[in-house]
Amino acid sequence: MIDVQRLAVLREVARLGSFNRAATVLHCTPSAVSQQIAALERSLGTAVVERSTRGVVPTDAGRLLVEAADAIAAELTDTQQRLDRLAADRAELTVATFASAGRRLLPAALAAFAAEHPEVELTVLEAEPEESLPAVREGRADLALAYHFDGPPPGRPGDRSGLDWTSLGTDPLRVVLPRDHPAAVRHRRRPEPPHLAELADQRWILGCRKSADQFARYAELAGVRLRIACTATDYEFAQSLVRAGIGIALIPAIGLADHPDLVALPLADPSPRRHLGLALARRRRGPSARLAEQLAAHLGGALPRSGTAAPRGREVED
Numbered sequence: 001m002i003d004v005q006r007l008a009v010l011r012e013v014a015r016l017g018s019f020n021r022a023a024t025v026l027h028c029t030p031s032a033v034s035q036q037i038a039a040l041e042r043s044l045g046t047a048v049v050e051r052s053t054r055g056v057v058p059t060d061a062g063r064l065l066v067e068a069a070d071a072i073a074a075e076l077t078d079t080q081q082r083l084d085r086l087a088a089d090r091a092e093l094t095v096a097t098f099a100s101a102g103r104r105l106l107p108a109a110l111a112a113f114a115a116e117h118p119e120v121e122l123t124v125l126e127a128e129p130e131e132s133l134p135a136v137r138e139g140r141a142d143l144a145l146a147y148h149f150d151g152p153p154p155g156r157p158g159d160r161s162g163l164d165w166t167s168l169g170t171d172p173l174r175v176v177l178p179r180d181h182p183a184a185v186r187h188r189r190r191p192e193p194p195h196l197a198e199l200a201d202q203r204w205i206l207g208c209r210k211s212a213d214q215f216a217r218y219a220e221l222a223g224v225r226l227r228i229a230c231t232a233t234d235y236e237f238a239q240s241l242v243r244a245g246i247g248i249a250l251i252p253a254i255g256l257a258d259h260p261d262l263v264a265l266p267l268a269d270p271s272p273r274r275h276l277g278l279a280l281a282r283r284r285r286g287p288s289a290r291l292a293e294q295l296a297a298h299l300g301g302a303l304p305r306s307g308t309a310a311p312r313g314r315e316v317e318d
Contacts, residue, residue: 002065004072006040009033010048010062011069017055040065070138071162075283077139091117093295096125096132097145100235100255101276106145109298116294128210129154136279137162143295144279147171149214149272154279163279166296171274173211174256174264175199176242176249184263193268200224203247206231207238207255211272215250218272 012022013033023030041048048062058066097106102124110122125132125141132144133154148154155163175194177184183194196219204226206212212231219226229247232238235255242249242262252274256264278296 002068003040003043006036006043007065007069007072009036010040010058011066011073013037013049013056014058014062014066017057019056074138074162074281078281078283091120092123093120093143094123094125094141095143095145095295096127096135096141098128098132098147099126100252101145101147102126104254105299109295112298113295133163133279136281139281142280145276145299146279147274147276149210149274150217153275153277155282162282164282166278166280168276168278168299171252171254171276172266173215173250173252173272173274175267176239176251176256176262176264178242178245179261179263181248181263184265187263187265193266193271195268196222197224199248200226203227203229205229205238205241205247205249207235207249207251209233211250211252211274214272218270221270 009022009026012025013019016022016025019030019033019037023033026033037049044061046061047059048065049056049058095106095110106124110124114120114122125135127135127144129144129146129148132141132146135141136144146154153165153167155161155165175183183199187194200219200222204215206215206228209231212228215226230238230241232241235251236257238249238251239257239259239262241247243259250272251264253264278299280293280296
């Protein structure tokens with residue numbers, strides 16, 4: 001039988017890459033950590049860590065055990081939360097969301113859900129997918145409204161992510177220009193999406209650091225190199241820079257603001273886009289799972305399956 005406490009020690013060693021740092025977190029000595037790892041290896045008859053120039057790293061067997069330790073920790077966290085809720089005699093639901101979806105999609109869904117379930121105490125966490133998906137997996141959130149770019153979704157049938165992913169649709173990235181920009185004027189005369197090559201000489205403002213890599217790949221496909229004036233972390237800030245004449249911006253559709261002196265245009269295919277979806281933990285059971293699924297249904301109706309509509313009053317010329 002594998003010792004769960006030793007698994008917890010291995011998990012910290014693998015996460016931190018050091019016996020010393022793991023000992024600090026576990027409030028024990030490095031020698032005690034080393035002894036726990038050695039005892040685990042003896043019981044299994046195989047090495048679970050190896051020392052390298054990068055510090056202490058898990059072996060293939062160690063990585064399998066760390067995955068098991070993650071699952072056990074998540075189950076224990078979930079169980080503790082459910083026990084706490086039983087003791088408090090109230091229902092709670094924690095929703096994680098990234099900022100632009102929190103502004104555009106989540107409020108109406110939460111309002112509808114709260115009207116149906118006034119007894120549920122709702123908590124909202126603002127977090128990007130690299131934080132919100134682990135929070136769902138580890139039991140710190142019940143549901144995550146998240147996104148991914150190219151490649152497979154975060155949770156797929158049969159994988160080991162511990163997540164179920166429900167696709168909501170796509171969120172295309174738009175080029176935001178001053179209304180009097182030559183490309184905007186041409187689009188009004190000939191409503192065809194501009195190709196990136198037509199805008200290659202412009203200074204670009206990216207509204208999200210994570211979109212930079214995808215946009216670079218898109219530019220490579222188009223055979224152009226782009227001049228990046230700013231990589232922002234706030235879409236409103238990025239659009240304010242466009243209004244100031246610093247450059248033109250690349251903004252997801254749900255991040256567009258209502259500025260009458262700006263216009264947002266689609267790019268010719270293959271155009272960059274985000275894929276939006278909802279993540280639930282596969283292990284969820286009981287009332288929290290049902291509540292999360294009901295909230296997911298409200299969110300599923302907030303975004304057209306074929307793509308994202310522009311905010312009301314905002315001109316997006318397709």
